[in-house]
Amino acid sequence: MTETILAAEPTIRLVAFLGILAAMALWEVGAPRRRREIPRVVRWTNNFALVLLDTAILRLTFPILAVGLAAMAEERGWGLFNNIDVPVGVAIVVSMLLLDLAIYLQHVMFHAVPGLWRLHRMHHADLDFDVTTGLRFHPIEILISMGIKLAVVAALGPPAVAVLLFEVILNATALFNHGNIDVPRPVDRILRWIIVTPDMHRVHHSVDPRETNSNFGFNFPWWDRLLGTYVAQPANGHKGMVIGIEQFRTRRDLWLDRMLIQPLLGPASGGALDARSHQSRSSSVSSKKAEPGTDK
Ligand SMILES: [Zn+2]
Numbered sequence: 001m002t003e004t005i006l007a008a009e010p011t012i013r014l015v016a017f018l019g020i021l022a023a024m025a026l027w028e029v030g031a032p033r034r035r036r037e038i039p040r041v042v043r044w045t046n047n048f049a050l051v052l053l054d055t056a057i058l059r060l061t062f063p064i065l066a067v068g069l070a071a072m073a074e075e076r077g078w079g080l081f082n083n084i085d086v087p088v089g090v091a092i093v094v095s096m097l098l099l100d101l102a103i104y105l106q107h108v109m110f111h112a113v114p115g116l117w118r119l120h121r122m123h124h125a126d127l128d129f130d131v132t133t134g135l136r137f138h139p140i141e142i143l144i145s146m147g148i149k150l151a152v153v154a155a156l157g158p159p160a161v162a163v164l165l166f167e168v169i170l171n172a173t174a175l176f177n178h179g180n181i182d183v184p185r186p187v188d189r190i191l192r193w194i195i196v197t198p199d200m201h202r203v204h205h206s207v208d209p210r211e212t213n214s215n216f217g218f219n220f221p222w223w224d225r226l227l228g229t230y231v232a233q234p235a236n237g238h239k240g241m242v243i244g245i246e247q248f249r250t251r252r253d254l255w256l257d258r259m260l261i262q263p264l265l266g267p268a269s270g271g272a273l274d275a276r277s278h279q280s281r282s283s284s285v286s287s288k289k290a291e292p293g294t295d296k
């Protein structure tokens with residue numbers, strides 16, 4: 001079973017990725033949520049070039065990735081679930097939840113630690129918000145994330161199929177929730193109880209640090225609601241809000257070479273620590289946030 005999963009992993013992941021990417025790109029053309037500020041050719045060429053670079057660096061750096069490590073842990077009896085007797089269904093569900101919680105916490109950490117925020121803010125510096133924004137991560141952030149994921153897998157000993165499912169779902173939801181798509185408001189209201197929707201994640205890409213530092217979930221929306229980081233809608237509405245961060249706002253900043261050196265440029269403002277100081281300077285933002293459905 002595990003061998004079949006390992007053999008099929010690259011095909012499953014590639015087919016799911018390309019299929020969902022194509023579907024989202026068509027959906028964005030058919031029912032866009034916001035008007036584009038930047039021509040697609042500028043952002044898409046550079047964002048896709050970054051994906052290729054990230055993938056190459058990841059493969060060259062790690063001899064084994066998360067699904068492979070889960071299989072190895074199963075074989076050698078490493079980690080919690082390889083040492084306790086629980087039904088495989090329970091192990092799969094709990095593993096996926098804990099992996100998602102780990103990703104949420106890691107995302108909060110990338111906002112809270114200034115050095116890590118310098119890496120992660122590149123994801124936020126995209127000046128439009130569409131399906132390719134979901135792929136835009138600095139290669140060093142990709143490497144650190146994989147290191148954390150491997151540590152979680154080693155400690156948890158999840159079934160390899162749970163890790164594969166998690167990876168495919170996470171990849172799919174990241175493409176979906178960065179989509180510049182107009183999901184009807186009543187549908188969004190229901191959907192955001194189950195998965196992170198584009199309207200929910202778009203708040204996270206607001207230029208306002210108080211909104212940037214909210215809605216950290218990529219996959220399941222529950223952690224934000226349970227842990228107090230949920231903001232329902234942007235204060236200026238989805239059409240009026242400004243996407244990006246304050247520091248990098250020129251078209252040149254969207255080029256691959258500039259993206260790669262962004263961690264070394266300027267102050268580390270805009271992260272969670274900065275948002276806290278904003279909060280103490282001005283009082284009332286969160287209490288005035290609109291509820292789902294009240295936004296235009
Ligand atoms: Zn973020």
Ligand SMILES: [Zn+2]
Nearest residue numbers: 123134178201
């Ligand atoms: Zn994002």
